[in-house]
Amino acid sequence: MLSAVQYLDYHNYGFPNHSYALQDPDGLLAVGGDLSVQRLMDAYRKGIFPWFNPGDPILWWSPQQRAVFIPAEIHLSRSTKRVCRKFNYHFSVNTAFSEVIAACAEPRGDDQGTWISEAMIQAYQQLHHQGLAHSIEIWQEQQLVGGIYGVAVGAAFCGESMFHRSTGASKLALYLLGQHCQTLGVELIDAQIDNPHLQSLGSKILTRSQFLTKLNELKNKNIEWNHWRQHKAAIHV
Incomplete structure (x- = not known):
């Protein structure tokens, strides 16, 4: 083939x-x-x-099909909200990009492999240094316990990977990504290939044609991504 x-x-x-x-x-x-x-x-x-x-x-x-999120439609379940309050999570934006991508590259569960190679890590760090790739970080006291990273394309955000080391932390990272995207005027989060975990978080399916049409509408919009940085802050859910 x-x-x-x-x-x-x-x-x-x-x-x-x-x-x-x-x-x-x-x-x-x-x-x-x-x-x-x-x-x-x-x-x-x-x-x-x-x-x-x-x-x-x-x-x-x-x-042929693309999993996406509409930022305003990402909501946390009641149980996840309770977990977030219980563990007193905090979040930051673009303060630990290297740590997030390294954590996403770690083997998970019984799968001892990873598709995020050292070459991929270096490549996305270059994108981050040029203000093109961004991360959301979730903290429990001084420990990084969850996060998500991806690439900015106009008014779209192309999510690459997320991780959690504590209950609910990756779901919270996605939710906060949606909140920040709304603030910036970002209209679509690309999640690439659908799976049950994404579905549980509210992913939608677009055909390739639908996705490309929407991306073409959004990719040239001017979004102030360079202002997207925040040190540790409380989470209100």
Whole structure:
């Protein structure tokens, strides 16, 4: 099947049309290239994202269906609110990006692998240094217990990964991301590939065409992401 996929090199920053994405595996569009800031931002602005195992070639994806969140529609359950009050969580914004992505890269449960390689970590840290990638951090006293990170594309936010080390912390990070997106005027959070956990948090499904149409409406809107920084603050839920 890979013979039908376009191979990228270090001099070719273009991506093929989404109509060339494979059906099996769903959404595989291109292979190769690099993780430079220029290529990554070109990909995100076109609704394409990298996802591959360490040691494998870089794989670029545009699946037929896209999981998304509407920021204003992200709500916490009563049980999660109780947990947040019980543990007295605090949050911050863009103060521990490196720690968040490193935590997201840690093995989880019985799965001892991770798709967030050292190359991916370095690439997204470069995006963060240029004000293009952002994080929400959840703290219990001085311990980082949850968080989420992703890439800003105009009035859209492309979520990459989230983690928790304490009950409810990743759900809280997503909720607070939604709150901040509303404040900034961000209208859509891309969650990429749907799964039961995202569904439990209120994800919606858009077709590829619907998602790309919405992204094209949002990607050139001027959002003041550089002002998006906050040190530890109390959480009111």
